[in-house]
Amino acid sequence: GENVEQHPSTLSVQEGDSAVIKCTYSDSASNYFPWYKQELGKGPQLIIDIRSNVGEKKDQRIAVTLNKTAKHFSLHITETQPEDSAVYFCAASISNFGNEKLTFGTGTRLTIIP
Amino acid sequence: DAGVTQSPTHLIKTRGQHVTLRCSPISGHKSVSWYQQVLGQGPQFIFQYYEKEERGRGNFPDRFSARQFPNYSSELNVNALLLGDSALYLCASSSRGDEQFFGPGTRLTVL
Numbered sequence: 001g002e003n004v005e006q007h008p009s010t011l012s013v014q015e016g017d018s019a020v021i022k023c024t025y026s027d028s029a030s031n032y033f034p035w036y037k038q039e040l041g042k043g044p045q046l047i048i049d050i051r052s053n054v055g056e057k058k059d060q061r062i063a064v065t066l067n068k069t070a071k072h073f074s075l076h077i078t079e080t081q082p083e084d085s086a087v088y089f090c091a092a093s094i095s096n097f098g099n100e101k102l103t104f105g106t107g108t109r110l111t112i113i114p
Numbered sequence: 115d116a117g118v119t120q121s122p123t124h125l126i127k128t129r130g131q132h133v134t135l136r137c138s139p140i141s142g143h144k145s146v147s148w149y150q151q152v153l154g155q156g157p158q159f160i161f162q163y164y165e166k167e168e169r170g171r172g173n174f175p176d177r178f179s180a181r182q183f184p185n186y187s188s189e190l191n192v193n194a195l196l197l198g199d200s201a202l203y204l205c206a207s208s209s210r211g212d213e214q215f216f217g218p219g220t221r222l223t224v225l
Contacts, residue, residue, distance in 0.1 A: 006156075032212045043118075043204055043216035044157065089156050095212040101170050102147075102206075102214060104156030 002027040004092050006105025014113050019077045021108045023090035026071065030092040032100070033066060033073050038087045038107075048075070051095070077110075085112045116141070118207050118217030126223045127195050135190045135220045139207030145169075146188040147214060148180055151202040163188060192222075200224045 003026040013019045025033075031052035036044035050057045050064045050073065057064050063076040077084055087109050091102040119138045127133050139146050145164040149157035159172040163182035177193045186207075192199055200223050206214035 004156075034213070036216075041218075043218045046213065046215060049213065091156075093212055100147075100208070100212045100214070101159045101162060101172065102149075102157070103159070107154075107156050 002030060002092055002094075002103040004090060004103050004105040006090050006108060008108060009106065010109045010111070012111045012113055013080050015080055015082060017080055019080055019084070019110055021075045021088055021090070021110070022072065023074070023092075023105050024070075024072050025092040025103075027092070027094070028068075028071065029094050032093045032095040033064070034091050034093075034102070035062075035064060035075050036089045036091065036104075038089065044089060080112045082112050082114055085110060118205055118215055120203075120205050120217040120220050122220060123218070124221045124223075126225065128225050129195055129197060131195050131224075132191065132193050133195060133222060135192075135203050135205075135222070137188045137190070137205030137207075137217060139186050139188070139205075140209075140215060143207035143209045143215075144186055145208045146182055146186065147206045147208070148188070148190045149204040149206065149216075150174075151204055151219070153201070157204055160190070195224045197224050 006023045034049035038044045066073040090105040093100045147162040148160040151157040161180045162170040166182045180190045182188045202219040204219045206216045208214045
């Protein structure tokens with residue numbers, strides 16, 4: 001089955017600087033790659049996603065890149081703010097309408113230092 | 115619009131007991147998935163239901179079962195609870211399957 005590895009496990013960034021979180025996946029059939037933000041005591045919140053027919057996607061301060069050849073995708077957060085502090089999870093799935101199992105990475109705890 | 119709702123918020127059970135967790139998806143969403151999140155780890159897939167049919171099952175024992183009702187709400191049942199079942203149980207709903215939106219979860223503690 002699919003295996004998703006995520007690095008780093010913890011990341012501290014000065015406010016205003018950029019943060020990058022990287023994930024690799026094992027199943028070349030995976031074609032959907034979402035990123036979730038989880039704050040303490042809450043469920044994961046979908047913040048951005050990318051499909052395998054796209055190499056890069058951007059939404060304001062957040063961007064995701066995908067390298068299908070290397071089976072690698074990354075989350076980029078620019079101009080970080082204190083409210084960006086949370087645990088971030090990457091995930092991968094095979095988009096097969098009505099049968100999509102998300103396989104998650106182990107998470108990155110991002111701390112923004114004021 | 116209301117998001118995914120789950121009940122109860124917290125639950126404490128003892129070993130060997132049975133538990134039922136409930137989920138209401140976002141209005142218009144026909145797919146519901148269940149995940150288990152152990153402290154410090156990413157969510158692990160348990161079940162996916164679409165139009166009341168089981169479409170996927172993760173690597174969990176038969177003590178775990180689920181169903182989806184005609185109004186697309188869902189229940190997760192766990193029998194013969196073990197200490198290791200203590201976790202945050204998350205429900206996610208989707209309209210097209212892959213974009214999954216999570217609820218706040220039910221925190222289950224097994225003593």
